[in-house]
Amino acid sequence: MKKWTKRNLVGAALAGLMAMPAVAQESISAVVIDGYPARALWVKEFTAFFIPEVDKRLAEAGNYKMNWQESYGGSIVKPKGVLEGVQLGLGDIGIVTTIFHSSKLPSQGISGSTPFVASDARAVAQAVDEIAREFPAMQNEFAAQNQVYLATGVVLDSYQMFCTQPVNSIADLEGKKVAGAGLNLRYLEGIKDAAGVRGGLTDFYNMLQTGLVDCGMLWPEAAKTFKIAEVAPYMLRADLGAVNSKTITVNADYWAKLPDEVKEVLKAVAIEYRDHVAGIAMDRASASEAAYTESGGTIIDVSAEDRAAWANAMPNVAQEWAATLNDKGEAGTDMLGAYLSKLKAAGFDGVRDWTAE
Secondary structure, three states: OOOOOHHHHHHHHHHHHHHOOOOOOEEEEEEEEOOOOOOOHHHHHHHHHHHHHHHHHHHHHOOEEEEEEEEOOOOOOOHHHHHHHHHHOOOOEEEEEHHHOOOOOHHHHOOOOOOOOOOOHHHHHHHHHHHHHHOOHHHHHHHOOOEEEEEEEOOOOOOEEEEOOOOOOHHHHOOOEEEEOOHHHHHHHHOOOOEEEEOOHHHHHHHHHOOOOOEEEEOHHHHHHOOHHHOOOEEEEOOOOOOOOEEEEEEHHHHHHOOHHHHHHHHHHHHHHHHHHHHHHHHHHHHHHHHHHHOOOEEEEOOHHHHHHHHHHOOOHHHHHHHHHHHOOOOHHHHHHHHHHHHHHOOOOOOOOOOOO
């Protein structure tokens, strides 16, 4: 029989410890969905920025590791189907294009209801996201869709008009059919006989090419990405303004099962992603305009007088937006005032006072 000494016992204990496996990171699956293709700015940066940043932060603590599955470009949902897809659990995390859902997400229309104020994605993104955290409406709307709101993003510096035929002023838009994606179609109500045609960004090229529409409302970076100069070589720079159109949400059932550490990282990175994408949108704005002209496009500037006349000819869509929320028991009027005050403090004063009756 072997006689155990103190040295034998210590050695055996150390050997046992060395033989034990290290505590493994818990792997958490996450299915990310968007109906837009991977080349779209916000999708591309979700892959290039959001995911690596989450991974880096979780790796620092060493407790959890995400197992990402990205599904874009219609493989699971179309662009208009992300909200429902996340609601049903087809995706755990989604980039919802909110302009498609004005009835379910009315408060998300805050910047789209206040055109001609700020052509700066960074300022609008921050102001809208702060409103979402100061007032419960936005988060409540997503909660009703079985989702948790993380952050609202702005991916465009300003809506402009891209047309198939030469345009030199707002008057040249009279009687034209114009493609838009949602609330921005209301802007056309200030132009005589102009008609809005609803469509998604991925549809605009064909809509313009086939003559279904004469013009499209989009922004220079998207015009470059989707080669709009080939079918609409005339851009009327009207500076309609930046609009929040993307919100990162998480399926509520999925969220409830996540560890607090992972939740905190996702919330923090979502805000950084918001500012990151808005910054890229602004950095690329002038380069995208240059690329548009290099591809054969022509850019015409709208006069300040023309912009003011257009804005003042429109119905007060901001007041209508606020009234809709007020009727739902939300603080629509207060939200509108707070939002415009934030932009004014950031140096942006619109050509029309949307708070005036």
